[in-house]
Amino acid sequence: MTASSSSPLSSARPWLGIALVLGSATAWSYGGAIQRFIGMTDSWAIVFWRCLFGGLFLMSFMLIRDKAAGTAKLFRAMGWPGLMIAAGFAAVSTCFVLAVSMTPVANVVLFMAAIPLFAALLARVLLGEPITTITWGAVGAVIVGVAIMVSASIGEGGSLLGLGLAASIPVIFACMTLTRHHPGIRMTPAACLGCFVASAIAAPMVGGFAVGLPDLALLFAFGALNLGLGMAMYVTGARMIPSALAALLGTAEMILAPVWMVLLHDEIPSVRTMIGGSIVLAALFTYLIGHMRREPGPRVPTAS
Numbered sequence: 001m002t003a004s005s006s007s008p009l010s011s012a013r014p015w016l017g018i019a020l021v022l023g024s025a026t027a028w029s030y031g032g033a034i035q036r037f038i039g040m041t042d043s044w045a046i047v048f049w050r051c052l053f054g055g056l057f058l059m060s061f062m063l064i065r066d067k068a069a070g071t072a073k074l075f076r077a078m079g080w081p082g083l084m085i086a087a088g089f090a091a092v093s094t095c096f097v098l099a100v101s102m103t104p105v106a107n108v109v110l111f112m113a114a115i116p117l118f119a120a121l122l123a124r125v126l127l128g129e130p131i132t133t134i135t136w137g138a139v140g141a142v143i144v145g146v147a148i149m150v151s152a153s154i155g156e157g158g159s160l161l162g163l164g165l166a167a168s169i170p171v172i173f174a175c176m177t178l179t180r181h182h183p184g185i186r187m188t189p190a191a192c193l194g195c196f197v198a199s200a201i202a203a204p205m206v207g208g209f210a211v212g213l214p215d216l217a218l219l220f221a222f223g224a225l226n227l228g229l230g231m232a233m234y235v236t237g238a239r240m241i242p243s244a245l246a247a248l249l250g251t252a253e254m255i256l257a258p259v260w261m262v263l264l265h266d267e268i269p270s271v272r273t274m275i276g277g278s279i280v281l282a283a284l285f286t287y288l289i290g291h292m293r294r295e296p297g298p299r300v301p302t303a304s
Contacts (some may be wrong), residue, residue: 029228029256032105044205053223055195073140074189088176089194106258106269110277118174120217141283244291256257
């Protein structure tokens with residue numbers, strides 16, 4: 001199934017698209033909580049197994065949905081923009097695991113909340129695209145919120161490397177959105193390839209591949225049910241609703257992730273982290289709601 005042949009899904013009942021996107025945000029939100037349960041201390045081993053299981057899940061999803069011939073066609077049609085998305089996805093998947101091993105989960109997901117605003121800013125710098133007054137205000141608010149979060153982590157002896165890895169995630173995602181001028185790109189094959197690339201890069205770094213059965217089950221959930229299932233639900237549901245609404249619903253991940261950490265691991269964010277995170281989320285909501293009012297209706301989502 002190509003991008004052009006998927007248009008019938010956009011006429012489906014919007015409640016199904018909303019439910020699938022919310023489901024994807026929920027699936028993505030418990031990634032940090034799963035990682036905290038994993039007993040192994042080798043972060044590169046976690047990257048290897050998670051991305052391997054995630055890639056296998058997405059490959060199976062495409063084979064069931066598009067059959068073998070359709071899946072092969074999707075990979076052949078990726079071109080260099082798809083390869084750019086795959087490389088970015090591999091980097092983001094790796095940075096997420098490494099960052100969560102070094103810094104509180106709330107820091108990582110709240111940095112990720114700034115992705116749309118980083119993308120707008122990067123498009124202004126590199127492509128000369130105009131930015132509205134509301135967007136400029138939101139970008140400024142995000143800078144303030146992130147500064148408060150970083151000051152909280154540094155004051156508590158947090159890892160500067162972990163913060164750097166967390167901050168790199170929205171920057172990488174923003175670079176990936178530059179491919180939005182190529183609407184034929186499909187996210188699923190790019191994400192699948194990115195998973196396998198990340199797993200291959202992590203393999204030489206792994207100290208040992210032996211994994212106990214409990215950890216193997218957690219790694220499967222981390223890769224297939226967190227990374228893979230979340231992606232499958234998002235790419236299916238986002239075709240049924242406006243892209244700004246999909247992005248707005250996706251912010252549920254940033255809200256739920258710290259909640260799981262409090263409930264399951266007693267990992268309570270500091271006061272300054274919550275203040276800074278609230279500023280970031282408020283700026284994101286303002287930006288997305290303004291963008292949603294200008295967007296006419298559902299469209300086939302691209303890799304951006």
